[in-house]
Amino acid sequence: MTNPKTAHLISHTHWDREWYMPYEHHHVLLVELMDTLLDTLDQDPEYRYFHLDGQTIIREDYLQVRPDQQERLDRYIREGRIQFGPWYVLQDEFLTSSEANLRNLLIGHRDAQPFGVISKTGYFPDSFGNMGQAPQILQQADIQNAIFGRGVKPTGFNNAVVDAEAYESPYSEMIWRSPDGSEVLGILFANWYCNGMEVPVDPEQAKVYWDKNLQDAEKFASTPHLLFMNGCDHQPIQTDLPAALRTASELYPDIHFVHSNFDDYIEAVSRHVPDNLATIQGELRSQHTDGWGTLVNTASARVYLKQLNQQGQTLLEKVAEPLAAMAHAAGVKAYPHHLLTHAWKMLMQNHPHDSICGCSVDEVHREMVTRFAKSRQLAEKLVSQTAQAIGESVDVKSSEAWGEDAVLFTVLNTAGWTRNGIIEQELIVDKAFFPEGPNPQALARKLEEAALPAYQIVDSAGNIYEAEIVDLGVHFGYELPKDRFRQPYMARKVKVTFQARQVPALGYQTYGLVPAREQKSSSVNGVQAEGNVMENQYLRLAVLDNGTVTLLDKRSGKEYVGLNAYENTGDIGNEYVYRQPDGEQAITTEHLQAELRLLEHTPYRAVMESVLHWHIPAGADELFEQEKRYMIPFTERKAQRVQDTVPLTITTTYTLEAESDMVKVRTEFNNQARDHRLRALFPSGLVTDSHSADSIFEVAKRPNTPAKEWVNPSNAQHQQAFVYVTDEATGLMVANKGLNEYEILQTSSGSTIAVTLLRASSELGDWGVFETPEAQCQGPQSVEYALIPFAGDAARSGACASAYVYPIPWTTVQLGTLAHTYAKEALPIDGVKAGESTLPPYKQWLDWNSEHSTLAFSTFKIAEETGDVIARWFNLTAESAELQAQTGFECTAVYESDVLERVKDTLEEKLQMVSGHKIVTQGYQLC
Structure with a gap:
């Protein structure tokens, strides 16, 4: 006897907070929907459940307008009739950082914690591809399933379901496995997440509806449990669904129709899945499709958003959180959980796929720029306050390297690796508060007239550093004391530029600006420059007449030729999809004549x-405007670019620092063209079949040539921090700051890395006609990336570590003069008096075996629930790696944690073996 079929109808609305309308337009509709939902739940006990789209922010958004409804809403969440969580927002997984993906999950769980219930559904309904480590992340959060709409089968125009033979799974159910071996039950919306919307109550209409929809669901289901999603994008709830289900039950007595929820549906499916489910591995990027529906080109839509996001994420996860954890562990400042969560939430409100992907109307992205700024302002203030608290607690008297007239400052390294780098810091060498003189003008003149000595930079061990010191004159400033009114002053400033060396990971070094005197020197392998050539101990760089670069890796002897030519093509697609005009040939800067000059040459840079x-x-022709207006599909467009041209002046600076393994590149241009794409090209000369790109908690190895089903001429893909090609002996890596799209171009001479710098488009695309003139990104633009050649393995060589450290800014704080430090009045800072000597001039909070390791460091923060220090790494390779960490703070126990920062097993040994591709989190209980 066969199992009877059950039709599970799950009511939901897929809630894009902003998309083809600005946020507040959507907000009005959300309030109306939620009002109706609560009324329906009150009035109809047969309307049993509603899935709140997997994101807790919907509750926040609703209560912002209807705080009076909190009790009703919260009661239904507690009762489980409204399914809540597990995410804060439905993010784009590939365009948000590894830690941002975890903060999203963590904050979603924290939002749900007061209710004692959370939806343990790994919900990815419309992600534009899915990260390969999702099963491992979900498993660590006790989520045993993943439900998704894209990645293993074609999805057509306006999310239409497309039949094709190239499914990676014959069923809508499958096993999804991460690179580390973690597995979850994967469930594909094979008929999309609207296959049960607007169910008819009328029997005649219902018969037509269900005959088709039942057949469509049965085509992919491996069990008798059929999934029907009762809702769609911004879909109002179907209040008469119970009546529609009664009609269906009468028409099909052999099928059990139930108003269901994901918990019940997944439990039922899990009991009946067959043994022959397909296992899909790693990333889900729709590679076995025609390539048009992957929407990967959202990675290059409105590049300025990606740059702002990279800056915001880096400032929070790689600077503000580690600094706050250092200060907390040292006992000099309490960890500001509430403010950091607020900053993260503000940032993550830009992380939904239609937001960070840059595929919404212009009003949406204008508001995003403001959110980015507000989150950054919060982070900057926290960084400033925390650095000051640490600086105030440094015992500068313990070093004999400085005299009492030294101006002291501390350089903090919040990266997970020891690093060198150029520090540019403004220092106050003298100042006078307004009450100390007759007026600001007189104070300024007095300060201006004072003669400054010749200065030098000295560290706490007495080492002298080559430095450029520039007098900046007099400037206004102010202090905001904790115990009195603001204190304005006039100050004499200098700017110091020097190379800090071997600043410890998650630590700091203190320096003094002192009048020049004899002292032991600190040796450094400097930078040579002559003509068009720059050279340090590792690299030799020649900028050729056409502006391209020849780069010699002196360690391996490998030379890379023709790097960083620029390529331009037309784009008659939209914010979602790049489409080059038929027959068009790319133009490049290969035959242009560059103007070259040496801007700076010091021993360190x-x-x-x-x-x-x-x-x-200048742009696409008039036919393009007509094709957009008439909604001609982008694959059928015949438009070309016009013959008229506009100037594009590209200014590129190449920076080589002493003892550095990378060349830093900054490219600036003023875009006046429309409908085009600009890329930088990096021919490696390496013949390879595959390449590797930094992704979410992994370096993903991807084939250079797509699957046979792929017909899209473009094979662009996502990256986070870097992409590289290697022949196992040598390799070329391109790191970046907020440039998330690349493509590997195959030629007879080898693989070329093409990184997208700008993509200018003029319409949203998808299901309607929505003009987006600001997506043309006209006006001044600047992008930053770095060239990192390496020998051997990218991880063990240190190339990956260099790329991860590259975007992390230094943090500096001035301590004042030593004389002032001796005499200053002690002011309380979170219980520790300024001037109390609690920290040495040089300190490291966490040291681990980073050299030649295949582990990558990810986070250093404080867990909100336990107050413990949390540190996280992930293994870049399939081989096991040793992890040995030593704390620079007192702790009572070390334990294994997880992505939700819970206390797991105690670690008795300092040495922990990390299996291949594993994400490992350690917790440290403070004394």
Whole structure:
């Protein structure tokens, strides 16, 4: 006897907070929907459940307008009739950082904690591809399933379901396995997440509806439990669903129709799945499709958003949180959980896929820029306050390297690796508060007239550093004391530029600006520059007449030629999809003549500038406007670019620092063209079949050539911090700051990395006609990336570590003069008096075996529930790796934690073996 079929109808609405309308337009509709939902739950006990789209922010958004409804809403969440969580927002997984994905899950769980219930559904309904480590992340959060809409089968225009033979799974159910081996039950919306919307109550209409929809669901289901999603994008709830289900039950007595929820549905499916489910591995990026529906080109839509997001994420997770954890562990400042959560939430409100992907109307993205700024302002203030608290507690008297007239400052390294780098810091060498003189003008003149000595930079061990010191004159400033009114002052400032060396990971070094005197020197392998060539102990860089670069890796002897030419093509697609005009040939800067000059040359840094004067087509022709207006599908468009051109001047600076394994590149241009794409090209000369790209908690290895089903001429893909090609002996890596799209171009001479710098488009695309002129990204633009050649393995060579450290800014704080430090009045800072000597001039909070390791460091923070220090790593390779960490603070126990920062097993040994591709979190209980 066969099992009877059950049709599970799950009511929901897929709630894009902003998309084809600005946020507040959507907000009004959300309030109306939630009002109706609560009324329906009150009035109809047969309307049993509603799935709140997997994101807790919906509750926040609703109560912002209807705080009077909190009791009703919260009661239904507690009762389980409204399913809540597990995410804060439905993020784009590939365009948000590894830690941002975890903060999203963690904050979603924290939001749900007061209710004692959370939906343990790994919900990814419309992610534009899915991260390969999702099963491991979900498993660590006790989520045993993943429900998704894209990644293993084609999805057509306006999310239409497309039949094709190239499914990676014959069923809508499958096993999804992470690179580390973690598995969850994967359930694909094979008929999309609207296959049960607007169910008819009328029997005649219901018969037509169910005959088709039942057949469509049965085509992919491996069990008798059929999933029907009763809702769609911003879909109002179907208040008469109970009546519609009664009609269906009468029409199909052999099928059990139930108003269901994901918990019940997944439990039922799990009992009946067959043994022959397909296992899909790692990333879900729709590679076995025609390639048009992957929407990967959202990675290059409105690049400025990606840059702002990278800056915001980095400032929070790689600076503000580690600094706050250091201060907390040292006992000098309490960890500001509430403010950090507020900053993260503000940032994550830009992380939904239609937001961070840059595929909404212009009003949406204008508001995003403001949110980015507000989150950054919060983070900057927290960084400033925390650095000051640490600085105030440094015992500068313990070093004999400085005299009492030294101006002291501390350089903090919040990266997980010891690093060198150029520090540019403004220092106050003298100041006078307004009450100390007759007026600000007189104070300014007095300070201006004072003669400054010749200065030098000295660290706490007495080492002298080559430095450039520039007098900046007099400037206004103010202090905001904790115990009295603001204190304005006039100050004499200097700017110091030098190379800090071997600043410890998650630690700091203190320096003094002192009048020049004899002292032992600190040796450094410097930078040479002559003509168009720059060279340090590792690299030799020649900028050629056409602005391209020849780069020699002196360690391996490998030379890379023709790096960083620029390529331009037309784009008659939209914010979602890049589409080059038929028959068009790309134009490049290969035959242009560059203007070259050496901008800077010091012992620690050389900077070369290349200026290219280019002309590119002004935009697409008139046919393009007509094709957009008439909704001609982008694959069928015949538009071309016009013959008229506009100037595009590209200014590139190449920076080589002493003892550095990378060349830093900054490219600036003023975009006046429309409907085009600009890329930088990096021919490796390496013949390879695959390449590797930094993704979410993994370096994903991807084939250079797509599957046979792929017909899209473009094979662009996502990256986080870097992409590289290697022949196992040598390799070329391109790191970036907020440039998330690349493509590997295959030629007979080897693989070329193409990184997208700008994509200018003019319409949203998808299901309607929505003009987006601001997506043309006209006006001044600047992008930053770095070239990192390496020998052997990218992880063990240190290339991956260099790329991860590259975007992390230094943090500096001035301590004042030593004389002032001796005499200053002690002011309380979270229970520790300023001037109390609690910290040495040089300190490290966490040391681990980073050299030649295949582990990557990810986070250093404080767990909100336990107050413990949390540190996280992930293994970049399939081989096991040793992890040995030593704390620079007192702790009573070390334990294994997880992505939700819970206390798991105690670690008795300092040495922990980390299996291949494992995400490992350690907790440290403070004394």
